[in-house]
Amino acid sequence: MADATRPLPNAREPDTGAFWEATKNHELRYQRCNDCEAVIFFPRRHCTSCLGQNLEWQASKGEGTLYTYSVVRQSYHPFFKARAPYAVAWIDLDEGPRILSNLVGIEDPTRDLTIGQRLRVEWEDHEHLAIPLFRPI
Amino acid sequence: MSENGRSVKSGQTRDAAIVGIHEFPSRDVEGQLSPLQIKAECAARALEDAGLSLGDVDAIYDAGEAGGMAGLGISEYLGIRPNVIDTTMVGGSSYEFHAAHAKRAIAAGKAKVALLSYGSTAHSNAFAIGVGGHGGGGGMPGPADNMERFCGMTLVSNYAMVAHRHMHEYGTTSEQLAEISVATRLHAMRNPEAVQAMRALEFMDIRETTIQDVVSSRMIADPLHLLECCMISDGGGAVVIASPEVARDCATPPVWILGGGEATKYPENGGDITTSAAAQSGPVAFAEAGVSPDEIDIAMIYDSFSITVLTLLEDLGFCKKGEGGSWVEGGRLRFDRPSDGPALNTDGGGLSSNHPGMRGIFLLIEAARQLRGQSCSQVEGASLAVAHGNGGMLGSRHCAGTVILGRD
Ligand SMILES: [Zn+2]
Numbered sequence: 001m002a003d004a005t006r007p008l009p010n011a012r013e014p015d016t017g018a019f020w021e022a023t024k025n026h027e028l029r030y031q032r033c034n035d036c037e038a039v040i041f042f043p044r045r046h047c048t049s050c051l052g053q054n055l056e057w058q059a060s061k062g063e064g065t066l067y068t069y070s071v072v073r074q075s076y077h078p079f080f081k082a083r084a085p086y087a088v089a090w091i092d093l094d095e096g097p098r099i100l101s102n103l104v105g106i107e108d109p110t111r112d113l114t115i116g117q118r119l120r121v122e123w124e125d126h127e128h129l130a131i132p133l134f135r136p137i
Numbered sequence: 138m139s140e141n142g143r144s145v146k147s148g149q150t151r152d153a154a155i156v157g158i159h160e161f162p163s164r165d166v167e168g169q170l171s172p173l174q175i176k177a178e179c180a181a182r183a184l185e186d187a188g189l190s191l192g193d194v195d196a197i198y199d200a201g202e203a204g205g206m207a208g209l210g211i212s213e214y215l216g217i218r219p220n221v222i223d224t225t226m227v228g229g230s231s232y233e234f235h236a237a238h239a240k241r242a243i244a245a246g247k248a249k250v251a252l253l254s255y256g257s258t259a260h261s262n263a264f265a266i267g268v269g270g271h272g273g274g275g276g277m278p279g280p281a282d283n284m285e286r287f288c289g290m291t292l293v294s295n296y297a298m299v300a301h302r303h304m305h306e307y308g309t310t311s312e313q314l315a316e317i318s319v320a321t322r323l324h325a326m327r328n329p330e331a332v333q334a335m336r337a338l339e340f341m342d343i344r345e346t347t348i349q350d351v352v353s354s355r356m357i358a359d360p361l362h363l364l365e366c367c368m369i370s371d372g373g374g375a376v377v378i379a380s381p382e383v384a385r386d387c388a389t390p391p392v393w394i395l396g397g398g399e400a401t402k403y404p405e406n407g408g409d410i411t412t413s414a415a416a417q418s419g420p421v422a423f424a425e426a427g428v429s430p431d432e433i434d435i436a437m438i439y440d441s442f443s444i445t446v447l448t449l450l451e452d453l454g455f456c457k458k459g460e461g462g463s464w465v466e467g468g469r470l471r472f473d474r475p476s477d478g479p480a481l482n483t484d485g486g487g488l489s490s491n492h493p494g495m496r497g498i499f500l501l502i503e504a505a506r507q508l509r510g511q512s513c514s515q516v517e518g519a520s521l522a523v524a525h526g527n528g529g530m531l532g533s534r535h536c537a538g539t540v541i542l543g544r545d
Contacts, residue, residue, distance in 0.1 A: 007286050015280035039406055042284040068305070068410060070297035071359040072289060080289035085359075088290045090298060090410070098406045102288045110359055115305040131287055 004078035041097030062121035152244035154391030157187030157377030164334035164370035172203035175256030179375035188388030196221035196248035198235035228528025232497035233538025237397025256373035257493035294358035307459035315351035325485025365443035367487035396426030414537030415452035426541035435522035436479035437500035472514035497526035
């Protein structure tokens with residue numbers, strides 16, 4: 001399974017395509033509602049507070065804190081099986097969005113992670129988009 | 138007000154009752170039966186249990202898990218023409234929704250006899266439910282899945298993230314979570330069908346467990362160990378729900394559906410992952426039933442994982458949020474400790490008896506057994522039960538169905 005690849009998002013998905021499009025330039029985007037100032041994430045066409053469509057893309061600085069995580073020891077997916085143990089995490093970006101990702105740059109994820117620790121985005125480049133991963137600061 | 142000599146609380150309605158139940162005894166059909174065949178056999182046995190026949194059924198509840206168009210496929214296969222067709226599909230919580238909806242349809246005079254059925258060959262099909270796939274937005278294509286599928290979140294790790302945050306915020310320990318596995322296994326060892334299930338699924342060690350056994354079992358996704366994860370079996374079941382007029386003449390004592398609640402939960406920016414949809418569905422169900430958590434004798438709580446039960450016990454109000462860990466300590470959930478609160482999953486649960494993917498129907502079945510006095514781990518004088526189904530994923534998006542049941 002040497003050619004096993006990460007399952008990649010669909011860059012043409014109607015709501016989130018523009019998010020993935022921006023990752024080509026290593027921009028981590030989220031939306032804010034111009035009418036009620038709500039932060040919307042995952043991206044969609046409307047505001048989840050007022051249902052309006054007056055949304056504006058914002059660029060995150062790419063820093064946040066570890067909200068929670070798990071270390072996957074067992075996976076049948078060929079790409080992930082080869083990488084176990086690896087960390088899956090919910091990360092709270094400083095601007096408000098909570099994003100799901102993997103944590104990288106950790107010697108032993110079963111020991112070296114602490115909820116609340118600071119993280120920064122790091123990009124894994126693919127042909128048509130880049131995947132946002134997070135590394136401890 | 139009184140009925141059969143027992144008091145009925147004011148405001149409490151008794152407009153539908155579980156009158157027939159059946160749990161398919163085998164957990165490994167070796168690929169010899171289809172989910173539809175399992176559903177049909179369970180329907181026959183549950184109707185027999187009630188003393189009713191197929192022609193009495195005028196409402197069908199079907200999650201569509203056996204394929205075909207939900208509600209239609211099962212009606213044709215059984216040979217019935219129901220007046221009420223409800224195809225609510227919310228994963229493992231579907232059957233709690235079905236029971237509550239059947240109560241409403243019967244109370245509204247739309248039906249007299251409702252049939253719920255479930256069949257699955259998840260084990261024979263060798264579905265790697267817990268550790269297969271990429272665990273994105275519940276496997277459903279769409280915007281949420283498109284944001285999550287890249288990171289290899291298995292189902293176990295989804296739940297494990299709730300456990301980690303619970304430990305961080307409230308000091309909950311693996312030893313406390315293990316109490317849930319230990320109590321459930323104790324009940325399973327008293328249930329011959331559960332023991333047979335563990336043999337069929339080739340469990341390595343079929344015996345009562347200790348907290349040490351659980352915390353020293355293999356880690357699957359930190360902080361959840363192997364013995365905190367449910368089995369993947371074949372199986373099925375059926376439940377027959379009838380109006381009071383029909384129930385009066387049935388072969389079994391009625392198990393009244395006193396209240397129901399339903400809710401959704403999904404990730405929100407800044408949200409609390411340690412609180413589930415049960416915090417919304419529970420109070421609605423208890424209020425309709427006119428009872429409080431401290432009156433409940435039997436807690437049939439969806440035990441996909443240890444953390445599921447701990448979270449749901451808190452959200453249903455058995456203890457305060459964050460106090461579940463210390464609350465379950467010392468074997469409190471065992472069937473033989475009734476003065477300490479409800480007995481948990483007295484059939485052995487999804488952890489040690491039956492989990493073919495959507496366990497919700499077994500929560501109703503074992504609750505009914507307890508209220509009839511027929512459980513293998515019978516709680517003396519049990520009169521009130523809660524069945525709570527969690528469908529979807531606890532750590533991201535899920536539905537909750539709470540049903541309160543009571544006997545005469
Ligand atoms: Zn808005």
